Amino acid sequence: MKKVILVVDDDAEIRQAIRIYLEQENYEVIEAGDGLEALAVLKETTVHLIILDIMMPNLDGIITTYKIRELNNVPILMLSAKSEDIDKIHGLQVGADDYLTKPFSPMELLARVKSMLRRYLTLGEFEKGSKDLLRLNGLELDKVAKTIKVEGQEVKMTKTEFKITELLMSHPGRVFSIDEIYESVWEEPSFNSDNTVSVHIRKIREKIELNPKEPKNLKVVWGVGYKMEK
Template sequence: MNNNTILLVEDDREISEMLQSYLTAENFEVLCAYDGREACRIFDQTQVQLVLLDLMIPKISGMEVMQYIRKSSYVPIMILSAKDSEGDKTLGLGLGADDYITKPFSLAELLARIKANLRRTTQYDAAAAPAPVVLTAGEVTMNLSDYTVSKGGAPLELTAKEFEILKLFLQNPKKVYTKEQIYALVWKDAYYGDENAVNVHISRLRNKLEDDSRNPKYVLTVWGIGYKLGDAL
């Protein structure tokens, strides 16, 4: 098993075989699952670096597969779906997906987004921290050595992107970030003009951090510009 192993969950065998062939030619190892139960079984038995997940799959839905994975792993999950409504994208990103690509898509764009998502995990693996690095704000504590976050001593379960957004704010508490800057720094990719990904992750992060997400004190909106860490923390 190499360190570029992808779990592809797609019940359309023609699409699955096409993607497997293309990604294999790009030096990825691709494991194929054709239903939700098989996807969960392969994930439990194999170390994968990224999951490509269709939502409309038999036995267990793609959303359920994603929730199952997120119980134990922050591995990047990219949704591949023919559903292109804002509601579907919001739900998918909100449940823990790192990216959402609407079918039909170009193989070149898919490859670029896969590489962008993998760069984050590669950087984590390459970075050797000799001692725990802890960031704090108010009751929130982030440990960069084991990628844990807690509030008032209670653990917070954040997705990989939520973790990266919070880390960005904690490391630069006085800086205001535009949505374009957040996307570039967290997604490690060019900004395509779609604010939905940033908006959804900020909203989900607030729901987990704030006592009242309608009156946040940790992640503040700077109207007309972007977001920043709360001043009073």
């Protein structure tokens, strides 16, 4: 799954240049023109890193960082001009993880991004919460809150639908037979359960697939069972 990076800058040319550098390294990039747009994105989408300019209209980088840190531990790389040393310090104090001074080289930007992502994904809060939070191909399942999000948008599921989805997402790529799914979810021996399971699978697909007739996540393996695609 591609790592998602949110680039926040009121200068469209800078955003576009950063997008080009990042997409060449196979990152997925989302753009925002100011802090208000950035906060709106974070409400809807799972982001792995934020590149955030300090000086912006409507909501600057300092206040944006403060608001992000109220709810989210995603790493933040601040961008600043040479004249903004006090702001850089303030940004680090309210929760930014690192900063780059404009103008910067593409190599330096990518080195910082890779380093911050490595720390976050292997040592930070993202990994600490991974046992209770399953992420796969745009799906996000929270075992504690009992919620499922598709591309950041929460979908409503019944208890049974949730348990089936959790089972399959916990073992991506593994094919589960209908009997295995039934006995694991219903916790009783399977007997003529094909239709029961298939009905629930169809309902799950309607909620998590863009096109349920051509599913990208929840796949059938004919004659064997079902799996969640890696």
